[in-house]
Amino acid sequence: MRNTLRAAALIGAIAVLALVARASFATADEPAASSSTAPYVVHMKNYAFNPATLNVPVGATVIFKNEDTVAHTAAAPGKNGFDSGNLDGGGQFKYVFAKAGRYDYGCAYHPNMKGTIVVGAAAAASPTPFTPPSPSGY
Ligand SMILES: [Cu+2]
Numbered sequence: 489m490r491n492t493l494r495a496a497a498l499i500g501a502i503a504v505l506a507l508v509a510r511a512s513f514a515t516a517d518e519p520a521a522s523s524s525t526a527p528y529v530v531h532m533k534n535y536a537f538n539p540a541t542l543n544v545p546v547g548a549t550v551i552f553k554n555e556d557t558v559a560h561t562a563a564a565p566g567k568n569g570f571d572s573g574n575l576d577g578g579g580q581f582k583y584v585f586a587k588a589g590r591y592d593y594g595c596a597y598h599p600n601m602k603g604t605i606v607v608g609a610a611a612a613a614s615p616t617p618f619t620p621p622s623p624s625g626y
Pocket of ligand 1: 535559561595596597601
């Protein structure tokens, strides 16, 4: 009885270790930054994100620039989210949005600071017409 319990505890510990190892591996593979798209900038100024809503294509690089003298963060929850961590005044954070979707983010220090990055789905709002990918290669 006691041995069975100990074995179960051991198996549980191994499972937890495996999960932790996999989680740390997953966060380690960051998407490769593509320099083909000009970076977009979100200014953090006067306790606000500007623009509050930013539409970008998939793969776009967005730079969050803290132009206040106080510290801010830019963070979106969720598995595909992002987190700048603490950004002191004058600091900046660069992130590549490799997946389409809507990213509602905010500042950890100032709950009134909120912004949205819309990745990919904004083709209709874009002034440049959408060109479908060429059908060759299949
Ligand atoms: Cu803030």
